[in-house]
Each structure stands twice: as structure tokens, then as C-alpha cells.
Amino acid sequence: MDQRLFFPATERNREPIGDLLSQLLPTSGAVLELASGSGExxxxxxxxxxxxxxxxxxxxPEHRASIDAWIHHQGLSHVMPAxxxxxxxxxxxxxxxxIRGSLKAVVCINLLHISPASCTDAVLxxxxxxxxxxxxxxxxxPFMRNGAHTSESNAAFDQALQQRNPQWGLRDVNTITSRAxxxxxxxxxxxxxxxxNLTVVLRRP
Structure with missing residues (x-):
């Protein structure tokens, strides 16, 4: 049975994210992706x-099975770890x-708004x-800036998230950068x- 999952947002945003990562990532070493979801x-x-x-x-575990299935489907089993x-x-x-010994970047895509604030603190x-x-x-x-939503659609999305789980919701960029x-x-x-959406780039001095 094919265990691959397909997330529509991934197909829409992978090109702009990839373009940006090409400017930010190092040329060698390991990258840890948090909450990789489907693995796409x-x-x-x-x-x-x-x-x-x-x-x-x-x-x-369902996501991890999908990630491993995608790795196999793309012929990357000899390159990528499970x-x-x-x-x-x-x-x-x-x-x-x-991974620990060669880690050069951590990437976190679409996690913070579908998790409690304590998750943001742990990531940082x-x-x-x-x-x-x-x-x-x-x-x-998606983030808030200066305590306000950046669009009506983000405001509606934030409200819908908090109705699903009161601990979820869009985080404020200013709060994240201050804590960082x-x-x-x-x-x-x-x-x-x-x-x-926004990409926040934090760097270890």
C-alpha cells in the first residue's frame, strides 16, 4: 500500500520556499526539518x-510513514536518513x-500556528x-506583526484555528524575535x- 500523503499547501509553496532556502542554506552539512508532515x-x-x-x-507515525514512502518513491533511500x-x-x-555533529541549519515550515506557544519556545x-x-x-x-494580522484571510484563519484548539493560533513575529x-x-x-506568509530568519552569532 502506498503510504504517501499529499498536502496541497506543500505543492503551492515549495517553489518559493526552495528559492529562498537557496539563498540561506549552507553548501554542506546537515539540515534538520521540524514537523515535516507528508515529506513532500x-x-x-x-x-x-x-x-x-x-x-x-x-x-x-502516519506522517513518518509518508516521509519514508516519499524518500523511497523518489529514489533517495541511499541519500536521506529515515x-x-x-x-x-x-x-x-x-x-x-x-546529524548532531554536522548540523548547519534548522528549518521549520507551518508548525508554530498549529501548536501551543510552548512549542515555539521549545523550537527556539x-x-x-x-x-x-x-x-x-x-x-x-503565517504570522501576526505588531499585534495585528497582515490580512483579512489570516485573521479568519487565526479565528478558525483557535476554534479548533484554543492553544493554536498565529504567533506574532515581534514576540518570536524578542524571545530569540x-x-x-x-x-x-x-x-x-x-x-x-512570512519567513523569519534567525542566526546564531
């Missing part, structure tokens, strides 16, 4: 950046030594511990993306 991003970016080792992860069982709030993160704190000097933490998704600064990150950029 992971295999796309491993093929786009063949000199990097892309470590996908997800706490959901999906890692990683819940960002369960620290320290259980990274294999091969553990990334600060694991990333070496000069390495980026790249966070993509407090634990040693520098905010390199906040980049507008298609469909009212």
Missing part, C-alpha cells in the same frame, strides 16, 4: 540541495550523532543549543512570502 518538502529540498543531508522529522520521531517539546531532541531554545555559530533557524508560516534575541539569536530578516 523534504524530498523536494533534498533533490534541490544534493550536497546537504536533509533530516526530516515528525512526531506523528524520518526521525521528534516532538519538539520533548527535549533534548533525539538527533543521531551523524533547542535550536539555540544545537546550532553552531553562523547557522540559521528558518521559520516559515533573549536566548542568543540575531534576527537576520523577516521576508514576505506568497499567500500572506
Amino acid at each position: 518538502h523534504a524530498v523536494c529540498f533534498q533533490k534541490l540541495f544534493p550536497n546537504l543531508l536533509w533530516q526530516a522529522s515528525d512526531p506523528d 524520518a526521525l520521531n521528534l516532538d519538539v517539546e520533548m527535549r533534548p531532541w533525539p538527533l543521531p550523532q551523524t 531554545a533547542e535550536s539555540a543549543v544545537l546550532l553552531p555559530s553562523g547557522a540559521p533557524l528558518i521559520i516559515y508560516g 534575541t533573549n536566548i542568543g539569536f540575531k534576527t537576520e530578516d523577516v521576508i514576505p512570502m506568497p499567500a500572506n
Whole structure:
């Protein structure tokens, strides 16, 4: 049975995200992707950046099965490691030594708004511990800015999320960058993306 999952948003946003990552990622080393979901991003970016080792992860066993199925389907089993069982709030993160020793970036796509605020804190704190000097933490998704929504559609989306789970909802970029600064990150950029999304680029000094 084909265990691959297909997420429509992934097909829509992988090209603009990939274009941006090409400007931000190093030329070698390992990249840890948090909450990789279906795995469609992971295999796309491993093929786009063949000199990097892309470590996908997800706490959901169905998602991990999909990631591994995508890796096999794309003929990347000899290149990519299997999906890692990683819940960002369960620290320290259980990274294999091969990944931990060569980690050069952490990528987080569409996670923070579908998780509690404590998840955001965990992503920042553990990334600060694991990333070496000069390495980026790249966070993509819908956000608020200065306490306000950036579009009516984002406001409606935020309301719908909080109706599903009161702990979910769009995070404010200013809160994230402030917390990141407090634990040693520098905010390199906040980049507008298609469909009212943003990419927050934090870097270890």
C-alpha cells in the first residue's frame, strides 16, 4: 500500500520556499526539518540541495510513514536518513550523532500556528543549543506583526484555528524575535512570502 500523503499547501509553496532556502542554506552539512508532515518538502529540498543531508522529522507515525514512502518513491533511500520521531517539546531532541555533529541549519515550515506557544519556545531554545555559530533557524508560516494580522484571510484563519484548539493560533513575529534575541539569536530578516506568509530568519552569532 502506498503510504504517501499529499498536502496541497506543500505543492503551492515549495517553489518559493526552495528559492529562498537557496539563498540561506549552507553548501554542506546537515539540515534538520521540524514537523515535516507528508515529506513532500523534504524530498523536494533534498533533490534541490544534493550536497546537504536533509533530516526530516515528525512526531506523528502516519506522517513518518509518508516521509519514508516519499524518500523511497523518489529514489533517495541511499541519500536521506529515515524520518526521525521528534516532538519538539520533548527535549533534548533525539538527533543521531551523524546529524548532531554536522548540523548547519534548522528549518521549520507551518508548525508554530498549529501548536501551543510552548512549542515555539521549545523550537527556539533547542535550536539555540544545537546550532553552531553562523547557522540559521528558518521559520516559515503565517504570522501576526505588531499585534495585528497582515490580512483579512489570516485573521479568519487565526479565528478558525483557535476554534479548533484554543492553544493554536498565529504567533506574532515581534514576540518570536524578542524571545530569540533573549536566548542568543540575531534576527537576520523577516521576508514576505506568497499567500500572506512570512519567513523569519534567525542566526546564531
